[in-house]
Amino acid sequence: MKKAALEWKKIYSSPDFHREYLYEGKLGFFYENTENVFRESVFRIWSPFAEEVMIRFYRDGSEGDAFAVYEMKRLEKGVWEYRAKEDFHGIYYDFALRIDGEVVISTDICAKACGINGKRSMAVDLRRTDPDGWDKDGAPENGTEQVIYETHVKEFSWDPAGGFPEEVRGKYRAFCCRDTTLHGDGVHPTGLSYLKELGVTHVQLMPVYDYGSVDEEGDPVQFNWGYDPMNWNVPEGSYSSDPARGEVRIRELKEAVQSLHRQGFRVIMDVVYNHTYSLDTAMQRTVPWYYYRVKEDGTLSNGSACGNDVASERPMCAKLILESVLYWAEEYHMDGFRFDLMGLLDVELMNRIRRALDERFGKGEKLVYGEPWAAGYTAMEKGFRQAVKNNVRHLDVNIGVFSDGTRDAVRGSVFRLKEPGFVSGAQGMEGAILNSAKAWQGKRGARMLAPSQTITYISAHDNQTLWDKLAETTPDEEKRRRQYRLAAGIYLTCQGRLFFLSGEEFARTKGGLEDSYNAPVAINRLDWERAWEERELADYYRGLIALRKQLPGLCDKSPQAAERIRIAWKRKGFVGFFVDNRGKGAPDTWKTLCILYNRKEKPVSVPLEGDGWEVLADGKDSFLWKNPKQIRKEAQIDPVSILMLGKR
DSSP states (O other), X not given: OOSOHHHHHHHHTSHHHHHHHOOOSOOEEEEEOOSSSXXXXXXXXXXXXXXXXXXXXXXXXXXXXOSEEEEOEEOGGGEEEXXXXXXXXXXXXXEEEEETTEEEEXXXXXXXXXXXXXXXXXXXXXXXXXXTTGGGOOOOOOOSOOEEEEEOHHHHHOSGGGOOOGGGTTSGGGGGOOSOBGGGOSSSBOHHHHHHHHTOOEEEESOOEEESSSOTTSOTTOOOOOOOEEEEEEEOGGGXXXXXXXXXXXXXXXHHHHHHHHTTOEEEEEEOOSOOSOSOSHHHHHSTTTSBOBOTTSOBOOTTSSSOOBOTTSHHHHHHHHHHHHHHHHHSOOOEXXXXXXXXXXXXXXXXXXXXXXHHHOTTOSEEEEOOOOSSOOOOOTTOOBOSGGGGGGSOTTEEEEOHHHHHXXXXXXXXXXXXXXXXXXXXXXXXXXXXXXTTBOSSSSOBSSGGGEEEOSOOSSSOOHHHHHHHHOOOHHHHHHHHHHHHHHHTTSSSEEEEETXXXXXOOOTXXXXXXTSOXXXXXXXXXXXXXXXXXXXXXXXXXXXXTTOHHHHOOSTTGGGGEEEEEEETTEEEEEEEOOOTTOTTSOSEEEEEEXXXXXXXXXXXXXXXXXXXXXXXOSOGGGSOOEEOSXXXXXXXXXEEEEEO
């Protein structure tokens, strides 16, 4: 292009530009009924400064020449259109645009389907991709608590020990498998049966849209987390049985969601709207420098550490992102969204997304949460707020943010590997642990408005696994196991929304690797043999999850939840608090809880007021609540352990 990035930025920053070119209608490919024709195929693209646009049609998604080329008609607001009376379902296409005197070839920003590796967009009749019974598909009812389990399509089923048929390993279709067992032994559940037994309610899938870091035609062993978006509205082809046929990946992802729903899980989609795979995208080719942030010196903004930051604050970019979220919710029945580097998006857009989902599906029905940080400075336009932790009070109360405060307080800094956390002996962390118990609610600084805003967690795909992190500070494995259970016991008894990395419950390890985004799948895969080797630990998680679901005082997500923690105290290496556990519909549960955390290498005794205290869980057994014994006057907490008590 002849114009430099800064010249384009000045044009787009003008209020006159958006008054003239803001377009609120449909874009991409769609069908439209007319008076004279039952249905027309319509293609629309927004490119205000294009001098000419041609649409080119292909039989194949990656090979061969165009079999037809047509000139598109310019409409108002910078929109170009081509209409045809024939059905273009299954036909591939791209655009040739003349902009600033140069011809560029581009795919469709709003494409719903594509060919292999996203080289060409595809027209698709979405109703032909629906599995049987899709119109009756729906999410299971929400229970008393949401338990979010983060996993990756390929890593979930890749391990042969998981008992998945070879042809579906690492694919969407693995989620359609029922009753998988370890090596097919019929005894030890794996896959979704295992998750059901564990108590998981929500499965969060790491990116499943079309991304650029894996060759869909290449070796199936290739692995990447997928935070490299190419087509925001198209499923990733490497997880499908036939990436060369654009409709197959759509149907198979829908089948996976349908199966997850039928087996009792809600599905959360990990979305990445803060950057793209590269700068060479349809967005850049169609409207140069509109969708990306540029600094005042003309260089690219790089708050994502990926070389390009998406300009979410620009109206047509906001429209693209909002419509994409709604599309996944409506077309694929997604039940929630986790926003990668949400801190690079603006508060206004995030609140618009929250309102739109509430209006269409019911208030709070779809979960929305994200990372309230960025990798660095981003050149957001003046007048907009970043959706970072310091601005959480400007976010809707039903937009959650990951609590790195809880994570680092419990296990130690993810950036300083040798730095311990509370469970591994760090000094002065008792206050942070108490704040974690309250889901960081308060009136000062970056405090949460309610537990609905707090994602309580200690491990995710980023950084070292919990087991590997504790190994940095605690070489002794027996001691580390006690610390591990204490860590689990702490965050599973904090207010907020529960989130954990797949395999955390069985001490998942990546051999100490800190960042495994493109490491071999052999390192990233879920080790299903380890899941059963560490069954005692997994059972410990299972018991705490089952107990938590019975405790209104911990599950409360309202702005009044902090008031339930009435008395709290701390001393070196020890934290304790009482919880008002009364709740509607739970007359038989414990009305008061006493929760105690002891990271000391010696037992601690705590006097109790009154009789009737029952032991619900400790550092060894999380199922004591099933047949609780009573204690009087004094509670003794074992070294490096938790103790949970309840009074009816």
